[in-house]
Amino acid sequence: MQANYKYIAFETILIKEIRRFARIWVQTLVPPAITIGLYFLIFGNLIGRRIGDMGGYGYMEFIVPGLIMMAVIQNSYANVVSSFFSQKFQRSIEELLVSPVPNYVILCGFVAGGVARGLAVGFIVMLMSFAFADLAIHNLSVTVIVVILTAVVFSLAGFLNALFANSFDDISIIPTFVLTPLIYLGGVFYSVELLPSAGRIVSSFNPIFYMVNTFRYGILGTSDVNIFWSLGMLMLFVAILFAISLYLLRKGTGLRH
Amino acid sequence: MRPLTLVVAPLHKSASCEVTRMTIAISIKDLYKTYANGHQALKGVNLDVSEGDFFALLGPNGAGKSTTIGVISTLVRQTSGTVTVYGKNVDTHVYETKLDLGIVPQEVNFSLFEKVGDIVMTQAGYYGLPRALARERTEKYLRKLGLWDKRDNRARMLSGGMKRRLMIARALVHEPRLLILDEPTAGVDIELRRSMWDFLQEINRNGTTIILTTHYLEEAETLCRNIAIIDEGRIIENTSMKKLLDKLDCQTLIFDLRHEIEEATFTELGLINAQLIDPHTFEIVIGCDEDINGIFTQLQNKGIGVKGMRNKTNRLEQLFLSRLKSA
Numbered sequence: 001m002q003a004n005y006k007y008i009a010f011e012t013i014l015i016k017e018i019r020r021f022a023r024i025w026v027q028t029l030v031p032p033a034i035t036i037g038l039y040f041l042i043f044g045n046l047i048g049r050r051i052g053d054m055g056g057y058g059y060m061e062f063i064v065p066g067l068i069m070m071a072v073i074q075n076s077y078a079n080v081v082s083s084f085f086s087q088k089f090q091r092s093i094e095e096l097l098v099s100p101v102p103n104y105v106i107l108c109g110f111v112a113g114g115v116a117r118g119l120a121v122g123f124i125v126m127l128m129s130f131a132f133a134d135l136a137i138h139n140l141s142v143t144v145i146v147v148i149l150t151a152v153v154f155s156l157a158g159f160l161n162a163l164f165a166n167s168f169d170d171i172s173i174i175p176t177f178v179l180t181p182l183i184y185l186g187g188v189f190y191s192v193e194l195l196p197s198a199g200r201i202v203s204s205f206n207p208i209f210y211m212v213n214t215f216r217y218g219i220l221g222t223s224d225v226n227i228f229w230s231l232g233m234l235m236l237f238v239a240i241l242f243a244i245s246l247y248l249l250r251k252g253t254g255l256r257h
Numbered sequence: 258m259r260p261l262t263l264v265v266a267p268l269h270k271s272a273s274c275e276v277t278r279m280t281i282a283i284s285i286k287d288l289y290k291t292y293a294n295g296h297q298a299l300k301g302v303n304l305d306v307s308e309g310d311f312f313a314l315l316g317p318n319g320a321g322k323s324t325t326i327g328v329i330s331t332l333v334r335q336t337s338g339t340v341t342v343y344g345k346n347v348d349t350h351v352y353e354t355k356l357d358l359g360i361v362p363q364e365v366n367f368s369l370f371e372k373v374g375d376i377v378m379t380q381a382g383y384y385g386l387p388r389a390l391a392r393e394r395t396e397k398y399l400r401k402l403g404l405w406d407k408r409d410n411r412a413r414m415l416s417g418g419m420k421r422r423l424m425i426a427r428a429l430v431h432e433p434r435l436l437i438l439d440e441p442t443a444g445v446d447i448e449l450r451r452s453m454w455d456f457l458q459e460i461n462r463n464g465t466t467i468i469l470t471t472h473y474l475e476e477a478e479t480l481c482r483n484i485a486i487i488d489e490g491r492i493i494e495n496t497s498m499k500k501l502l503d504k505l506d507c508q509t510l511i512f513d514l515r516h517e518i519e520e521a522t523f524t525e526l527g528l529i530n531a532q533l534i535d536p537h538t539f540e541i542v543i544g545c546d547e548d549i550n551g552i553f554t555q556l557q558n559k560g561i562g563v564k565g566m567r568n569k570t571n572r573l574e575q576l577f578l579s580r581l582k583s584a
Contacts (some may be wrong), residue, residue, distance in 0.1 A: 004385065005384070005385025006385070008382055008385045008386070008387065008388075009382060009383050009384075009385060011382070012379055012382025012383055013382075013383075015382075016375075016379050019375070023370075086368075087368070090366070090367075090368055090369065091364070091365075091366040092366055092367050092368040094330075094332060094362065094366045095366065095367065095379070095380055095383065095427070096383060097330075097331065097332055098330045098331065098332065098355065098358070098360050099355060099380070099383035099384055100351060100352045100355035100356055100383075100384065100385075101383050102351075252334060256331070256332055256333065256334055257292060257293075257327065257332070257333045257334065
């Protein structure tokens with residue numbers, strides 16, 4: 001009975017999250033599709049033709065995995081941070097906090113919601129990419145595992161941001177000043193081979209660089225990083241962020257007086 | 258305004274039995290709460306509420322009512338002390354105690370962008386109700402609270418009174434044994450308030466223990482059998498409503514007269530502690546053990562007709578203010 005109630009509670013949170021981003025699809029699903037579509041058109045199609053090959057592939061083919069990953073990262077993060085903070089702001093999070101739902105189920109529910117939006121937008125971007133490039137998936141397992149783990153990592157990061165946030169400004173600081181630079185310098189648009197040695201060393205400290213390259217390996221079969229090391233690191237991030245989030249939830253940080 | 262439809266079925270068959278009458282629904286022991294800013298909101302609150310009771314927790318603003326409810330609902334962490342619901346500690350038996358509790362907060366705390374039906378359905382899901390049962394209960398309580406027609410409306414479209422009723426429907430969807438309402442009728446018009454009183458009395462008769470905080474002392478006097486008064490984080494009175502009202506040593510009565518009388522005529526009546534407010538109205542302070550027949554006799558002797566008589570303030574209000582003053 002208890003296990004069943006936990007599953008029902010998890011499913012309820014997930015359905016609520018999906019219903020939320022589906023209800024405001026003009027804000028959640030359309031803008032990333034338009035933005036990434038413009039990247040395809042301008043960088044991939046117009047400028048890309050003059051750039052030539054990158055990492056052994058046409059420039060358009062090279063940036064497609066990175067752009068899909070960029071959409072997944074931004075949207076999984078944005079979903080959790082905005083949804084959880086809005087519920088904190090409106091105090092509707094109290095509906096959950098007074099209920100018997102365990103903290104780990106609350107966390108899993110919100111993370112699953114973030115993953116759902118990340119994958120939904122990633123899927124839309126992937127469909128759009130078919131109009132610009134002929135893609136065949138090189139390794140389906142790696143592709144699926146890395147995209148899900150990445151979405152989980154950034155959903156957890158979004159959750160942490162929302163826990164500490166006290167205003168709507170606080171939920172835009174990390175995406176603007178941390179996430180965007182890390183994504184753009186994470187090898188979405190270029191191969192690490194183009195960087196001077198100092199730049200390569202700096203990139204090796206950027207976790208998004210590993211995620212993008214592992215995903216690129218899954219689709220194209222080429223990568224600047226070791227796939228197993230990268231997947232292991234992702235799993236470690238998931239474990240660490242999950243543990244921190246759960247600890248803070250138990251402590252009541254940002255939620256209970 | 259549509260009156261509420263009240264078709265209340267028993268919520269808890271076992272709870273309605275007389276044999277369980279003395280079970281303690283909630284017990285608060287030595288509860289202290291000091292907020293991070295140093296404000297000491299609770300200074301050793303002790304309180305027991307029996308199963309089946311309709312209990313009032315009264316106190317002025319900032320007295321500690323909402324903090325107490327916050328600790329019970331686990332939204333506020335106590336500095337020390339324990340809260341047990343049906344004998345189980347809320348901090349260690351989270352699942353069991355929360356299933357027994359329904360909370361209606363003072364301020365609206367649902368998403369204004371969600372549909373009314375979805376808000377109640379979602380809450381049912383949080384309590385582990387399977388979808389079919391959740392749907393059934395959602396319909397049941399939205400109908401009872403006169404919101405079924407609004408089930409597909411966004412919550413922001415509801416009036417203030419409807420929002421409060423929605424919070425009650427949401428708190429009842431898992432059919433808790435103990436319902437705590439933090440000022441449920443604040444800002445609600447008189448007709449609706451009376452309907453809500455009827456509804457709460459009905460569910461209480463059917464076995465749900467109710468704890469109510471309110472600023473409307475008439476509400477507490479009408480609904481509640483037992484009462485506690487909290488002030489500056491301490492319980493200063495904890496007794497039955499009857500015993501509390503018996504402590505009232507005097508009351509102020511207002512007489513509405515059928516015809517105008519002059520000041521001189523009023524003075525001739527020789528009423529003690531009486532004052533003419535206007536040519537149609539006078540007020541008089543009398544001891545609670547005094548008869549009021551004498552006043553009527555004196556008025557009748559002078560040929561002065563009385564149209565009506567009422568308490569100047571609610572009796573409980575008078576007592577509440579004097580108790581706070583002495584505390």
